[in-house]
Amino acid sequence: MDWVLAVSICQAAVTAGTPILFAALGEILAERAGVLNLGVEGMMLVGAVSGFLVTVRTGSPWLGLLGALVAGGLMALIHAALCVGLRANQVVSGLALTLFGTGLSGYLGKPVIGVPAPSTFRTVEVPVLADIPFLGPVVFGHDYLVYISYLLVPALWFFLYRTRPGLHMRAVGENPAAADAMGINVGWTRYIYTVAGGVLAGAGGAYLSLAYAPTWLENMTAGRGWIAVALVIFAGWNPLVALAGSYLFGGVDALGLRIQAVGTVVPSFFLSMLPYIFTILVLLVSTRGGRRLGAPGALGLAYDREGH
């Protein structure tokens, strides 16, 4: 493989991995607090369409991003209200969120299908750093959202492992009863991080419709929300590993597209299957023997102070 191609594939891996990264970081927040949210796909879709609609209306992708964050957060709020407030089954509620989000985004986005975005997040090369061979274009030849995601990863890691609120949040996810006894408000903690997770999923959606595509298409997430959920398990609920994992998934995606562009005997349909098959394989490897290293102890369980 020649050098130019390698650089372009790696660059594309970062681009394709970024929406998954945002969503996975959000899911790590929610799951670390003990709330499993399978609605990532739906939250991303609603984020993508909201971001796009606001951008079409205002002409500003930054306002669009803001709209996507709010929309993602509101979607997650539904999940939090059902699962934390009303102690509903988290799996079913998450599925409902995805189905609802698919329908809602389809409804809202109907008038703007295929409309070009008036303004998008464009590539802004970082001065000096972008001139480094290989690393320059791959790491520093992107748009602002990618740079934000770079900053978000260490920030979240620091928050999780080195701050008091991060500790409280992990306590709520590991053992809500103990956290409750310590005086931490389990309900509010779960509300806050579930919503924060939705905000980040919204950002992932906005990246798709305002930078990656950049346009609105029905179901444009194409399973990326689910891949993000799988990635969280693969990453052992650690933001740093999630970064590497996202680019790995992005790389598989980019590689498939690149092979298609070159033209091969393998039909494009099979290449499009790659990210999904890869997700399954990664999941099998990372859960081998039923051990899920790093899984929050109370993940997926409603907390009820009264016991059962």
Place this chain on the structure above:
Amino acid sequence: MRLRLERRLDVPTALVWATPVVSVALALLAGALFLALTGSNPAEVYGMMLRGAFGSRYGTTETFVKAIPLMLCGLGVGVAFRMLLWNIGAEGQLYMGAFAATWVCLSFPEWPAYLLLPAMLAAGMLFGGLWALLPALPRAYLKANEVITTLMLNYVAILWVSYLVHGPWRDPAGLNFPLSPPFPRTAWLPTFPGTRVHVGLVMAIVAAAVLSVLLWRTRWGYEVRVIGESPRAARYAGMNVERNILLVMLLSGALAGLAGACEVSGVVHRLQHQISPGYGYSAIIVAWLSRLNPWAILVVAVLFGGLLVGGYAVQLAGIPAAVAYMLQGAILFFVLGGEFLTRYRIRLVVPGEVAPERRAAGAAGSGSAPGAGDAVAPARNGRAGDFGGN
């Protein structure tokens, strides 16, 4: 005086059945509010949906046509959910069923109907079942999360069918549309006279009957229900949990596969790209709304079939059909929220007064220590597949 939540010790039957009905009503109300906010006239939209779905003979029969795959997939999803196997892959299993039935039909077009049709349906069930077995194996032996694997396989199955109808199976006379050649008349499922409703409806009713006998009248059904309520108890009782996971997923996938075979053989009469508008996903809502009861699934599937047909009807007025899916999601939200009221009782507590159940609980020694034993909360409410701790 303040509000207190208490877990109900037993749930009145009336409440169990009233909750979904009230939930649907509230979801429609919320949907109306949303429609009004986005500039549509809710009364008009709902009226159009209702007329479209049930207002004419054609509409009503179309509702049943759409209800058949929802029934079959809903029964399949429901039996898996009963064992806390989150089979989200009915959509892909349906596609594989459609693929297998088409394969048989294109391979043996000269066979007489009495041979061809059963072979097609059997192939559909087999491939749907095998497609569900694929994620069931790692679920049973590696505890690999089945939500993600079944869902990922949906995309693979849909791409596989797309490949076939765009490539090797594309109809040479099809003007380059992604369609397989049309099936011979011998491969068409019989329909009820004058309608497009095919005998898949009878199969769905038979399937519901068989499932309710299996679940409540056989040893195996008892095992499935015990495993669903408490896998640990089932293991102590010597039940083979792994084998039952495989069996239930096989059955679940076979039902979805049958739905796919019925779609190609009974409705479309060929294989095409997008053979299903998301029946496999809607079936999840149908099953949950029916509380996993096979007979209720049949009824709810008809309502959801109506929702789909109604969704197409409003498209004529320029309102996206996606409104039907949005309503489906909203219905599930309200059903989930409503279940809270069947599990908990809200009561006003006057300071100093102790609720009778609390006294009893205290006397029994389990007390009200914060979160004591929330890990053993009833399975349906608490456990979340394989994401959390066991």
